[in-house]
Amino acid sequence: MKNNIIPAIRLTLVCLVFFCGIYTMAVWAVAQLAPGQGKGFTITENGKTYHINVGQSFTSDSYFWSRPSAVDYDAAGSGGSNFGPTNPDHLAEVEARIDTFLVHNPGISASQIPSDLVTASGSGLDPHISVQAAKVQINRIAAERNISELSLEELIDKNTEKPLLGLFGTERINVLKLNLDLESLK
Missing domain, CATH: 1.10.287 (Helix Hairpins)
Structure with a gap:
């Protein structure tokens, strides 16, 4: 022994x-x-430092909304809700997010809402949304800011990140960068 x-x-x-x-x-x-x-990837805008690789909460009608977070955008601990797709609590939460989105975006039907605007990512800290998720919000933001829809589409195109090497992943948009560029349109 x-x-x-x-x-x-x-x-x-x-x-x-x-x-x-x-x-x-x-x-x-x-x-x-x-x-x-x-210390992560940061950008400084108007004297304020932001972490671009961590999701941020945007809920104002004058901004592009982020993907929901299961951890309330707390970078100290990432995690998903751990609910399965048929869990009644999860379905109720998604339905509430759909209802909220429809209230703030009249003229949009539930079938037009991309899933990344109503479901949290696995980490709860995803800083990106799909191009479709950004485009479905154009009408609301254009009306709120009195900006042409065409200029918002150009802003989305400018902020669209292509797949790695043109092969891996999908096109996506960092919501923080998009909203900071949106602020510079004033």
């Missing part, structure tokens, strides 16, 4: 030193070489 315990204790101590010290310092050193020195 002594032959097994001593090597196990040694291995535990080696792993503690390596993973708590050496590995942590190596990850920290690599992060210092990255843009933002490991």
Whole structure:
């Protein structure tokens, strides 16, 4: 038994030193070489700093709305609702989001609402919406800001991110960047 315990204790101590010290310092050193020195991707607009890779809450009628968040956009802990697609609580929540969207966007039918505007992402922090989700909001924002729909479509086109290497993923729009550009239209 002594032959097994001593090597196990040694291995535990080696792993503690390596993973708590050496590995942590190596990850920290690599992060210092990255843009933002490991603090994430940020942009500063009008003296305020925003994290562009974390979802933000936009609920005003004069802005493009974000994807709902199961964690209330709290970057300290990401997570989904863990409800299945047939869970009654989940269905009621989605139905309430659809109803809210329809109230704020007259002239839109429930079938025109993209799923990413009424369902939370797996992390609850997705900063992107689909191009369709942005376009379905154009009428509301144009009326609220007294801006032409054409200029909003151009703004959406300008902020559309293409798939990686033209192959991986879908076209998407970072809602924070889109809304900051929307503010600059004033």
